Amino acid sequence: MAAALDVVDRMRKEGVEIDVMGYNSLVAGFCRAGQVDAAWAIVETMKVDGLHPNVVTYTTFIGEYCTRKDIQEAFNFALVDGLGRDGRFLEAYALFREMVKIGVVPNHVTYCTLIDSLAKAQRGNVSLALLGEMVSRGVAMDLVVHTALMDWFGKQGKIDEANTIFQHALLNNLTPNHVTYTVLIDAHCKTGYIDRAEQVLSHMEEKSGQEAALDVYDDMSRQGVEMNSFVVDSLVNGLIKNGKMEEAESLFKDMSSRGMLLDHVNYTTLIDGLFKTGNMPAAFRVGQELMERNLLPDAAVYNVFINCLYMLGKFKEAKSFVAEMRNSGLEPDQVTYNTMITAHCREGKTHKALKLLDEMNRRSIQPNLITYTILVAGLLKAGDVEKAKYLLNGMTSAGFTPTFMTHRRLLQACSESRRVDVVLEIHEWMMNSGLHADLLVYNTLVHVLCYHGMTRKATVVLDEMSKRGIAPDSITFNALILGHCKSGHIDNAFGIYAQMLQQGLSPNIATFNTLLGGLESAGRIGEADTVLSEMKNVGLEPNNLTYDILVSGFAKKSNKVEAVRLYCEMLNIYEVEGCITLLMSLHPTLTVASMAALAELNVVNHESTFGDVADG
Structure with a gap:
């Protein structure tokens, strides 16, 4: 090993710059001499120099191990101690394929290492392909592989697939640990499946699910599964989203009383939920508890208080929190300013919102696309079209490209303003900026135009959609039908309905109720039988609105x-x-x-x- 380092030192002293190829030559030389330890010392030196071993490097080692008749050890050593550990998963996968080609049969360690690494790197599709190969070869999966795949499926929102992997683990007599439970609880709670989170922990035992998240917590406690702040945050978040604020508070207090060290994220989640349900006193109590535990509020905590106070219309109190934030040594960030700008725009005080934008620039806080979208929408809603256009140009000059969401938000703002006539002008500006509208954008535009009685312009938009290859859906046609009915053009509404059918789209209950509403407004309710007959022909039954x-x-x-x-x-x-x-x-x-x-x-x-x- 010392000899290897001496070689590198001599080359450096002689001014020789060693690249990856040079290191690989040294590795190959020591391997041919049977000095594998010296070769690995070269690899470590290579890493210190900021260079990464590549597939050639590890293949050299594999060749030496193969000479020693220890092919599997060579393979695993390169994957586990080499590429996989360095986070270079795609190279590891390439090496894996090369070894399979030369007849090396991967074992349990090889597959599990690679599947786990690829799943954690969000290369789950490759992991799944390897999983299928692993199963076909009769190689057993361990808990690490199961958990990694559950995590990947959960992050993709594929809860059913994650549950299938979980059940496979149970069928193979693998005992889930706290990591496994944490992954599944988080996935289910984030997607609102609190009942199914409970089912995971009760091993498919069916329950009522009324207190699902708390039962999950109880099951985990009874089974001795280690709790952490991540699990608590998932459960509390899930309860809050499902409107179970009391249960969320109860769980939070219980965990606190058990001596668990809750963090800023846990407190912020609960405070935000309490504010949004209007329980200000409880939110402030939790904030006080946070400080009593020597957890000084961070920017996220302050932002929650500031946002919720503004939402409640308590501008004075919100401003005092901004001042307190600065006094504590924290500077308001993008989130803080976006919150304040949103509040002022909502109140129609766009001049104050623009002053905040200037303040951001003075304090070197970079506005983002959200900042500009909020401001432009606020100006459009206030009818200040010229300033809105000026700011739109400023947005693109700052390097921000409008998104579909920006496009839709600005169209909606035009609808809410005193200047709805500019909606097509704003749409054209967005299209000229290089943004290609999608179906949602066009549906928003058609709805805005029809809502304000501009059905002719909406029909022109329909033609534009066709030219751009965007097929209208039932939402598009329903908006057009509603527009014609509101304008008293009931025959035109039925013409749009006929066009909808010609394009192979199925009307829904909203379509028929809109047509009936048009007939009722036009005093032609006697023609309702035809509409009702068509409704029943497509398998729809009248609802309460139909009867009303x-x-x-x-x-x-x-x-x-x-x-x-x-x-x-x-x-x-x-x-x-x-x-x-x-x-x-x-x-x-x-x-x-x-x-x-x-x-x-x-x-x-x-x-x-x-x-x-x-x-x-």
Whole structure:
């Protein structure tokens, strides 16, 4: 080994610059001489010099091990102690394939090392291919491989696949550890599947799931699974998202009382949830507890308080927190400023929002795309189109490219403003900036135009979509139908409906309710039978809104008998004694003739809809 280092030192003293190829030559020389330890010393020196061994380097070692008849050790040594450990997973995979080609049969260690490494590097598809190969060769999977694959599937949002891997581990008598549980709990909670998180921990035992997240916690405690702040944050987050704030607080307090060292993330999650449910006193109490535990609030904690106070309209209190943040030695960051800018734009105080942008620049805090989107949307909503355009140009000059989300947000802002006429101008600017609109953007544009009665312009947009190869969907056509109905162009609405069918799109209940609403508004409710017939032909049943439209329409046409018949059909109530007397007492405006016609219908009162019947 010393000889190897001496060689490198002599070369350096003579001014020879050694690259990867040079090191590989040295490695090859020592391996040929049978001095493997010296060759590995060269590799370590190579790393110190900032160079990375490559496949050639490790193949050289493999050749030497093969000479010694220890092929498998050579293979594993290169993968485990070499490329895999250095985080160079794709090179490790390439080496793996080379060795398989020359007849080396990978063993359990080889497969598990490579699958685990690739999954952690988010190369899960390659891991899955290796898994299939591993199973076909009859090589057993260990818990590390199962957990790595569960983690990858969870991060991809593929919860069913993650659960399948978990069940496979159980079937192979592998005992999940706290890492396995943490991975699955986090995946389920983040996707809102609290009930399924509980099922994982109860080994597929079906439960009611009413207190799912707390049961998960209890199961883990009973099974002696080690808890950590990551698990707690996943559970608390899941409970909050599912509206179970009391359970989240209870779990948090329980973990704290057990002496677990909760961190800033745990506290921030709970404080944010408490604020969003309007429980300010509890949020401040948790913040006080954080400080009592000598966990000084960080920027994330302050940002939660500032954001929630602004959302509650408490500007004075929010500003005091910004001042306190600075006094504690922390500077407001992008998140802080974006929060303040959002609050001022929401209140229509765009001049203050623009001052904050100037302040960001003075303090060398780089605005991001979110900052510009908030400001431009705020200016458009306030009707200050020229300033909005100026800022849009500033955004592109700063190197920011608008996204589809930016595009949609600005179109929506135009809809909410006093200058909805500029919506197409903003759309054109976005398209000219190099952004290619997707279906969601076009649907937003069509909706905005139709909502404001600009159906002709919306039809032009439909043609633009066709030219760009973007096929409209049922949402696009529903918006157009609604626009024509709102404008009183009911025949045009039916024309759009026919076009929708010609393109092979299936109407939904919203389509039919919109058409019925158009007929009702136009005083043509008598034509509703055709719409109802088509609705039933496509397998749709009327819902409450359908009946409300029909009842209201027939009542306005003074057809009270049909209105009440439909009302009774909606409620599906029969043989109700005394209902006629009840109707007369509640709505004496019904005529005797109407009551006689209703005598066989047995109806009961339903205030919102029945009011239309009686007043018609």
